[in-house]
Structures are given as structure tokens and as C-alpha cells.
Amino acid sequence: MLTSIFSPVVCEFARIAVEFLKKGSNPKTYEVAARKLSVPAETVQHGVEGLMFILTESSKLMISEVDFQDSVLVLGFSEELNEILLQLYLENRKEIRQILSELAPSLPHYHNLEWRLDVQLASRALRQQVKPTVTLKLHLESGDTQSARVLQTDPATLLHLIRELERALGEVKSSHCRRILRNIK
Structure with missing residues (x-):
């Protein structure tokens, strides 16, 4: 028009x-x-x-x-x-x-990360199985306020998450994505 x-x-x-x-x-x-x-x-x-x-x-x-x-x-x-x-x-x-x-909303952003690996070596019910868990404490900042989020997962899920994030970062480096970003900027 x-x-x-x-x-x-x-x-x-x-x-x-x-x-x-x-x-x-x-x-x-x-x-x-x-x-x-x-x-x-x-x-x-x-x-x-x-x-x-x-x-x-x-x-x-x-x-x-x-x-x-x-x-x-x-x-x-x-x-x-x-x-x-x-x-x-x-x-x-x-x-x-x-x-x-x-x-724009004030979204929290990363400040610090603490992690801990807990392993249950044995129990009477599960004599031969090892049950590891990874506990992450994510510290966030939003303006003047600080907060923390506690996340817990098993190592297999954490490895899958890491692989997916690395794949996403690799995708950003692709020529197709660079062309799109160049046109956006």
C-alpha cells in the first residue's frame, strides 16, 4: 500500500x-x-x-x-x-x-553456577547399582535482586543437554545462519 x-x-x-x-x-x-x-x-x-x-x-x-x-x-x-x-x-x-x-522486561541473567555430584554407592534394595545425580545451583541476577535455582539431573541427561547445546552453537557458525544474522544486523 x-x-x-x-x-x-x-x-x-x-x-x-x-x-x-x-x-x-x-x-x-x-x-x-x-x-x-x-x-x-x-x-x-x-x-x-x-x-x-x-x-x-x-x-x-x-x-x-x-x-x-x-x-x-x-x-x-x-x-x-x-x-x-x-x-x-x-x-x-x-x-x-x-x-x-x-x-522490555527485566529478565534474570546468569551470575554463577555451583555443582555437586552425588553418588549412592549401595543400598540394601539395590546392591549392585550405582545411582549418580548431578545437582546444579544456578545463581541469577535481575537488576539489584539475586536469586538461585536448584536443578537436579542424572549424568546421561546432562550429557545429552550438553551435546544439544554444542550442536546449537555449531549451527550458529553455519553459513546459512551467518547469512541470516548478517541480514538482521
């Missing part, structure tokens, strides 16, 4: 998108813009939401000017419109990042 309308209209959509990021969505604004353009309000809403997505994702990843232009180029906008969107992005990216950081 945005490729078929004039640059001033897209500029207005972009201004609305930035305003919505700052203050929140207002359905009446969609209706007013839809009446002016003689299109359904949903079409205007999708256009504004698309621009909000471009701006938020670009700001979140702090992509460079060249990467932003490459990202917008595939959308089929005119050169003039691409330049306007670039200026809008450059003017608002710090403020958008600040808004996004305020909205």
Missing part, C-alpha cells in the same frame, strides 16, 4: 508511527487518515504498523545508515521516500531505543 501513495502521506504515516511508539496507539487517528485517503482504516493501520516495525527493529539492532537503506530498498519505495525514512530513522532511533528499553 505504501508504495502506491505519495511521499507526503508516507511521511505523515511515519510521523504517526513515531507518535504511537511514544504515546501508544489511537484508533481515531487511523480513521481520520483513512477518510482523507479514501481507503479502509485497516489499510492505514497496517501501513503505520509496518513503519513502526521497520523503525523499532532497526533501532533495536542499531543498524547503520547503509544497512537501513538496504533493508528499505527491497520494499520498493521511491528514492525520495527511502531518504525520508532514513532521516526519520536517524532522528528518532535513540528515542525509540529508550522507549523499547523501558518496555
